[in-house]
Amino acid sequence: MSTTTAPETQKPPAPPHRRHTLWRRLAPLVWIGPAIALIAVVVLWPVVVMIQSAFQQIGGEGFVAGYDGLDNFRTLFHEPYLAGVMIRTLIWVVVVVAATMLISLGLAQLFNQRFPGRRVTRWALIIPWASSVMMTAIIFRWALDPNDGVINIFLHQIGVVHHLGSEQASWLGDPHRAFIWMMAVAVFVSLPFSTYAILSGLQGIPGDVYEASALDGATSWRSYVYVTLPLLRPAILVATLINIINVFNSFPIIWEMTGGGPGYQTSTTTTFMVSLKQGNVGESAALSVINFALVIVIVLVYLATVGWKEQVDR
Numbered sequence: 001m002s003t004t005t006a007p008e009t010q011k012p013p014a015p016p017h018r019r020h021t022l023w024r025r026l027a028p029l030v031w032i033g034p035a036i037a038l039i040a041v042v043v044l045w046p047v048v049v050m051i052q053s054a055f056q057q058i059g060g061e062g063f064v065a066g067y068d069g070l071d072n073f074r075t076l077f078h079e080p081y082l083a084g085v086m087i088r089t090l091i092w093v094v095v096v097v098a099a100t101m102l103i104s105l106g107l108a109q110l111f112n113q114r115f116p117g118r119r120v121t122r123w124a125l126i127i128p129w130a131s132s133v134m135m136t137a138i139i140f141r142w143a144l145d146p147n148d149g150v151i152n153i154f155l156h157q158i159g160v161v162h163h164l165g166s167e168q169a170s171w172l173g174d175p176h177r178a179f180i181w182m183m184a185v186a187v188f189v190s191l192p193f194s195t196y197a198i199l200s201g202l203q204g205i206p207g208d209v210y211e212a213s214a215l216d217g218a219t220s221w222r223s224y225v226y227v228t229l230p231l232l233r234p235a236i237l238v239a240t241l242i243n244i245i246n247v248f249n250s251f252p253i254i255w256e257m258t259g260g261g262p263g264y265q266t267s268t269t270t271t272f273m274v275s276l277k278q279g280n281v282g283e284s285a286a287l288s289v290i291n292f293a294l295v296i297v298i299v300l301v302y303l304a305t306v307g308w309k310e311q312v313d314r
Contacts, residue, residue: 047292053285072286081264081272088179089248089268093298096186096247101240103187104194109224111195112202129192137256140185144257146170175265178258182266185253190246194239201235202228241299248295269294 057068076082111122128136143150151171172178205228213223229236251270254260260267260275267275269291277284 050285050288050292053282054289056282056285058281058285068282072280072282075280076276076283076286076290079276081267085264085267085269085272088266092179092183092186092250092268093244093248096183096190096250097240097243099183099187100190100194100243100247101236104191104198104239107191107195108198108202111199125192125195127192128189131189132252133189133250134252134256136189137185137253140181141172141257144171144181146173172258173262175258175262179266182253182257185257186247186250189253190243194243197239197242198232198235201232205231241302244298244302245295248291248298 054072055068055070057065057071107125111118111125144152146152149171171181209227209231210223213227218226249270250268251274254266254268254271255274258266260271264272264275269287273284273287273291276287
């Protein structure tokens with residue numbers, strides 16, 4: 001009696017529509033894959049190395065001597081200048097971002113109007129943004145030179161300053177005046193992006209909204225406060241967030257104009273960590289971790305304050 005074996009059951013190939021659906025789901029990875037890889041290499045990996053370095057003993061020459069625990073943080077918190085640097089950083093961020101946004105609101109409203117030469121002035125506004133921040137800081141440092149600076153010469157010529165002695169003319173020699181000038185330069189280089197972000201929001205507001213507001217008897221000011229500003233909240237939200245991050249991490253302006261001096265009296269956390277790096281890389285990395293955490297906290301607090309979820313839902 002012969003026995004016959006049952007033929008092997010083969011799994012049928014996937015239907016064409018399933019293969020098509022799978023490809024449609026994986027196809028975006030072809031386009032966003034390079035961006036994800038770039039973010040992983042340029043952003044995520046340095047963060048990992050930064051956190052790892054904060055717990056290691058690393059000398060100024062860069063050699064790793066081993067695990068150091070929390071000693072870098074203890075050393076950092078005992079730095080006599082740290083409290084002043086942190087307070088100055090908070091003032092730096094709040095003043096520069098607030099001034100930038102207020103001025104940008106006015107500039108965006110101006111550039112949204114029709115007037116002769118509007119296109120040229122819009123192009124001119126891009127220059128501080130397109131130029132190197134470091135070069136802009138160097139130019140302002142030259143302009144504030146106590147001997148040949150164009151600002152001192154101009155003030156002298158118009159009679160604002162009659163006698164420019166060395167103490168009066170040294171704008172960057174006094175830490176308080178230097179810090180004010182640096183904040184002014186930071187506002188100057190931050191204006192273009194914020195203005196264009198708000199301007200794009202203004203141009204997206206339909207005209208019939210203003211017509212309805214005028215029919216209700218609203219004045220120009222009430223229309224701006226109760227119609228324009230609420231509709232600009234998404235643009236203001238984006239511009240403010242990016243400004244907070246950029247200003248908090250701003251380095252070239254302070255480093256090129258004063259180097260954080262005299263002493264550390266014009267330093268923020270970004271320039272202070274560079275100064276710490278020369279003697280203790282691990283301590284500088286510890287401050288970098290604190291900086292990173294502070295940026296996240298500030299952004300989250302701001303998002304919670306302005307109700308960002310409502311803006312996203314809209």
